[in-house]
Amino acid sequence: KNQVEQSPQSLIILEGKNCTLQCNYTVSPFSNLRWYKQDTGRGPVSLTIMTFSENTKSNGRYTATLDADTKQSSLHITASQLSDSASYICVVRPAANAGNMLTFGGGTRLMVKP
């Protein structure tokens, strides 16, 4: 069964600090792995997308890494801001899936405090 596990479930950090969120998956083979940010009461918004051949992808203060051998990905947030408080969801799209079905992680709820 395809699974995506995220850790930690929740995290509290002080404004300006860095943090790293983890994502382990069993989906194989996969087409791509995406990190989404979901603000409370809003839909998810894409931060990064990586194919199996990519190791890292940056989007401003967000940097995602991917190790396809160990099936692990991380999202690193640099110099956190209060607006980074949200849920971060790791999503894996299986390969050769005509239905575009996605496997969602449970998310990490990040709270940035002043």
Add this chain to the structure above:
Amino acid sequence: GAVVSQHPSRVICKSGTSVKIECRSLDFQATTMFWYRQFPKQSLMLMATSNEGSKATYEQGVEKDKFLINHASLTLSTLTVTSAHPEDSSFYICSAPMARELNEQFFGPGTRLTVL
């Protein structure tokens, strides 16, 4: 800007009534759209795949007679929660893949349904 819209953003209704939620793809066509529900502090759970021109495909455990899906056009899918009950209260989100963006899924802003 937003590429997938949902309407309404929130709705409160009485038990037994039906509620329709619209999902529109803006500036692109989507032959397939997806409907999710999300409970507090949980991740998204796929409910069904909406297919333009054919019947929707429902995930295991989702009642098709309870959650009616109609993919009316290449830019519109609707989810109707029939005879709503308090346990149907949830956050409903749709998504659509954009072909010109390598089928990346774009999510709508969600609809908060509260059934009294």
